[in-house]
Amino acid sequence: MSSKYMKIMEEIKLRLADGSLIAGSKLPSVRQLSEHFSCSKNTVIKAYEELEKEHLIYSVPKSGYFVVNEFQNAKNENEVIDFLSAGPDKNVMPYLEFQHCINQAIEQYKEALFTYSDQQGLYSLRVQLVKYLENLQVFTQPERVVVVSGSQQALNLLVSMPFLNGKNNILIEQPTYFGFIESINLHQATTFGIELSMEGIDLDRLEYIFRNNDIKFFYIIPRFHNPLGHSYTNSEKKKIVELAEKYDVYIVEDDFLGDLDPNAKSDPLFSFDPSGRVIYIKSFSKIFLPGLRIATVVLPTLMINNFLRYKFSSDFNSSALSQGALEIYLKSGMFNSHLKKIKEVYRTKMQILQEACELLLPANTHCTKPPSGFYLSICLPKNVTAKQLVHMLNEQHIYVDDASRMFLPEYKKENLLRLSISQVNESQIKLGVERLAHCIALIDSRKSHIIPSDSFMGKFI
Template sequence: MNKLFSDRISDVPQSFIREILKVAVDPNIISFAGGLPNRDLFPVAALKKATNDVFDSAGKDILQYSNTEGYLPLREYIAARYKKHEGLDIDPADILITSGSQQGLDLLGKTLLNEGDDVIIEEPGYLGAIQAFSVYKSKFNPVPVGSQGLDVSAFEETLSKVDAKLFYAVPNFQNPSGVSYPEQNRHDVAAALAKSATLIIEDNPYGDLRFSGKQATSFKALIPEQTVLLGSFSKTVVPAFRLGWIVAPKALMEKLVIAKQASDLHTNYFSQRVLFEFLSQNDLDAHVANIIKVYGEQKNAMERAIKKYFPAEVTCTEPEGGMFLWATLPEGMDARALFDVAIEEKVAFVPGAPFYVSKTATNTLRLNFSSVDPATIEEGIKRLGRVIQSQLPYLV
C-alpha cells in the first residue's frame, strides 16, 4: 500500500514526544515532559455561565454553519486587545480565526511554500512548526537562539545565502527554550529582515504570560508589512476550544481564507461564540494575572530546586514568562539516554533532539513548569539532579 502515499507525508518527522508522553502517564512519575497549561486554572464556572447565556440568547445561531473568516466580534476583540496591550493598529478584517495556532502554521505552509522553498527556523525551535512546514517539503535553515535572543550574524549570513520565503520565530518565552529576544536584538533582526523579501511569522502563544522583565516591541510594530502574527487562546483561556488566529497583510489574507475554506470550511463556531461571551463577561487580564502568579511561583520553585540539586556543570535558561525552561547538560551527555535512566527514577522531561533540524542527539532538554505544583517540582528536580549526577562519571 505504501506507494499510495504522497511524498510529503513521508517527510514529516514522527513526534517521539507522543511516545514520551505515553511513558509519562504513570502516576508515580513526576513529569516535566508535558506542554499543558495548568488545568486547575481553567475558568470552568465562568465558561459554563457563558455557555448557558449564549444558548439562551442565541441557541439556534450558535449551532449553524458560519463564515470562513471567523466570528467578527471575536476578531474585533482581538484587534482591540492588540491596541490596548501593544499599541498595534490591527484591522479585524486582517484577522482569521483558526483551529488553534497549529492550523495557522499549516495554512501558512499551504499558501506560501513550494517544495524546496527555504525556511529559516530558530534552533532549538518549535516542533509543531517543524512538523507543519515539513508537510510542504520546505528546506530548513536553522539559526541559533539563546539567552541573548537570535544570533543576528548567523541570521544575516543565512539571509544572504538563501532566498528564504519565511522566518519562523517565537520571540517571547520560546517553546522549547523559554528565552525571549531582547529589545535591541529585535531591532537588529528586523533591520536584517527589512533588507530581504522574507516574511517573519511571529508566533506569540505565551506573550501574555510574563512574570518579570519588560515587554519588548513586537515585530508587527517594527516591520508590519513583512510580519504575520499568530496568536492563541489555548494558554490564556483553554486549549480544548482550539481557538487561535492569524494576522496577515491583506494580499496574503485573501489566500489564507481560500486555504482555510478548502481545509475545514470554518473554525468551530459554537466555541467561538462561547469564548466571545466569556471574554465579554470577564476580565481576561485579571484571569491572566492569576495564571502569571501561579506559573511564576512554579518557575521560581524550579529555579531554586535546580540551584540546589543540579550539578554545577548544568546550565539553564532563565525564562521571564511562559511554560518552559531549557537545560544544557555537560558536553557529551546525551539527553535521550538520560531520559531512560530518569524514567526509572520516576521523573520525565523532553530530550532536546526533536527541536533541532540539524542534529539527532543533543545534551539539551526541556522542562515544563506550568502543570506541576512547587512541592512536586522540588521533588522532581531533586530526582533529576540525582540522575544527572549519577551519569557524570561516564562522561569521556
Template structure:
C-alpha cells in the same frame, strides 16, 4: 500500501513529544514533558457561565455553519487587543480565526510554500513548525537562538544567500529554551528582512504569560506588512477549545481564507461564541495575573530545586515568562540517556533532540513547570538530579577530560 503514501510523509515520525505525552496520561508519572497549562487555572466556572450565555444570546444560530474567517465579534475583539496591547495597527479584516496556532502554521505553509522553498527556523526550536511546514516540503535552515537573541550574523548570511520565503520566530519565552529576544535583536532582525522578499511568522502563544520585566516590541509593529502575528487562547484560557488567531495583511488574509475553506471550512462557531462571551464578561487582566503568579512561583520553585539537586556542571535558562526551562548537561552526557534513566523512575521530560533539525544525542533538555505541583517539582527535580549524578559517575573514568561547551544556544542560570 506503503508505496502509495506521499513523499511528504516519508521520514516524518509521529511527534515524539505527543507520544511521550500519551505515556504521561496512561501511567502514574511525574511529567515535565508537556507544554500543558495547569488545568486548575482554567476558568471553568466562568466558561460554564459563558457557555450558557452563548446559548442564550446566539440561539440556534450557534449550531449552524458559519463564515470561514471566524466570528465577527471575536475578530473585532482581537483587533482591539492587538491595537491596545501590542500597539499593532490591525483591523477586524486582518484577523482570521484558526484551530489553535498549529493550524495557522499549516495555512501559512499552504499559502506560501512551494517544494524546495527556503524557510528559516530557530534552533533549538518548536518541533510543531517543522511538522506543519514539512507537509509543503521546504528546505529548513536553522539559526541558533541563545541568551536574548537570534544569531543575526547567521541570519544575515542566510538571507543574502538563500532569500528565504519565510522566517519563523517565537520571540517571547521561546519554546523550548524559554529565552526572550531583546528589543535590539528584534530591530536588527526586522532591519535584515525589511528590504528582502521574506515574510515573518511571529508565533506568540506565551506572550501574555510574563512574570517580570516589560513587554518587548512586536515584529508585527516593526514590520506590519511583512509579518503575520499568531496568537492563541490555549495558554491563557483554554486549550481544549482549539482556538487561535492570526493577524496578517489583508491580501495575505484573502489567501489564508481560501486555504482555510479548503482545510476545514471554518473553526467551530460554537467555541468561538463561548470564548467571546467569556472575554466580554470577565476581567482578562485579572485572570492573566492569577495565572502568571502561579507560574512564576512554580518556575521559581523549579529553579531552586535545580540549584539544590543538579550538579554544578549543569546550566539552565531563567525565563521571564512562559512555561519552560532549558537545561544543559556537560557535553559528554546525552539527554536521551538521562531520559531513559529518569523514565525508569516514573519521571519524564523532553530530551533536546526533537528541537534540533538534524543533530542527535543532544546534551540539552526541556522542563515544563506549569503542569506540575510544587511537590512534584521537588520530587521530580530531585530524581533527575540523582539520575544526572548516576550518569556522571558512570562516566567518571573520563571525567577529567570533560570540558564545558555550551553550544552558544542557551541563556545561563545564575550559578
C-alpha cells in the same frame, strides 16, 4: 444541612471509585436518598447540584440524575512529577466560568452557532480580539484578523501556501517548536536553521541567510521560546524586522506566551512592522483552554483571501460555538482576571524551578533562566544523553522531555532536556530536580569509569 449533603456526596463518590456506579448509571431519586439519609429533599438536591458542578453527574429533566463517566481515582497523582506536559495548569483553568459563557453563547446566538459561519471568524469575536491584542501592543483591524483552529493550523497553512515575495524556503530558530518542524517535514519544505541561545541569534548570520537563501519567511518565537525560554530584546526585534524589510522576507511571529511577559515595555515584532511584513499568531491553548482550539492570525491585507482559500480546504470554518463563548468571555472581563491569576502562578513556579536547578544540579550541567513562561532547558554533560535520562526518570514516575526532536538533523543535540512548569505541582518541583540531579550524576559517573577522564575533561557544554 451542610454535613448531610457532604455525606451524600462522599457516599456517591465512594460508589464511583469502587465501580458500583459506572458511566450512564442512574442515581437514586431525590425522594429515595432523602429517606435513606433521613434528610430533606433540598439537602439531596444540594448534593446533586455540587456533584454536577464537579462534572461527575448530570441531570435529565423528568428522568433523574446520571453518572457522566468513569470516576478517575487520583490516589496516585502525588507519585507523579510531571515536567513533560505543556498544557495549562489544571488548577487554574476556568472551567465553570467558561461553562457559563458557553451557555450564554447558545442562548444569545442559538442556531447561528450550529450552522456554517463566517470563514474568517465571527465578526463580533474579531472585534473583541482586536481589543485584546491592543494589550499586547498589536494594533490592527477586524478585517485583518482570521480565527483559526489553533496555532498549529495557522502554521501548517503558512508553510503550504505561496507568499507574495515569490520565495520558497523557510528559516527557523534552532531549536524550535517541534510541531512546526513536523509541518515542514510533511510539506517537504526546504528549511534553514539559525542557532539560538539565551544570548539570542547572530544578527550578521541572519542577514547573510536572508540575503543568500531565497527565504519566504522566518518563523520565530520572540517571547518565552519553546524549548529554551529565551526572549528577545526590543532592539533585537527592531533589527530583525529591518532586515526582513531590506531583503523582502516575511516574519511569522508565534507569540503564544506573550501574555505572561512581566516586562510591560517588551513589545512584539509586530509593533516594529510598518509595512505588513510580520504575520502575528496568538494562541489561547497554553494560557486558557487547549480544547477550545482557537487561535488568531493577523495577516497582511493582500494575503487574507489566499489564506482563507487554504483554510477552506482544511476545515471550512473554526468552531462557531467556541468562538461565541470566547467572545462573551473576553467581553465580560473574565479573561483579564484569569490572566492576572496565571501570570503569578507561572512566574512563581519558574522561580522555584530555577532556584532548585541552581542549588541542586551538578556543576557541569547548565540551565536557561527565563523570567516566566512554561519552559526551561537543561544542557547535560556530554556523557549524558537526554534519551538516557528520560528513560531513567520515567521509571521513577518523573516525566521530562527530550528536546532532540526540536532540531533539524544538521543541528541536532542529544544532550538538551526540556522542563515545563505548567502542570507540575509547586510542592513537587524541588523533589523532582533533586532526583533529576541524582540521575545525571549517576549516569555521568558510570560513563566516567568507562572513558578515560583526559578524553573528555573540560569538554562539557
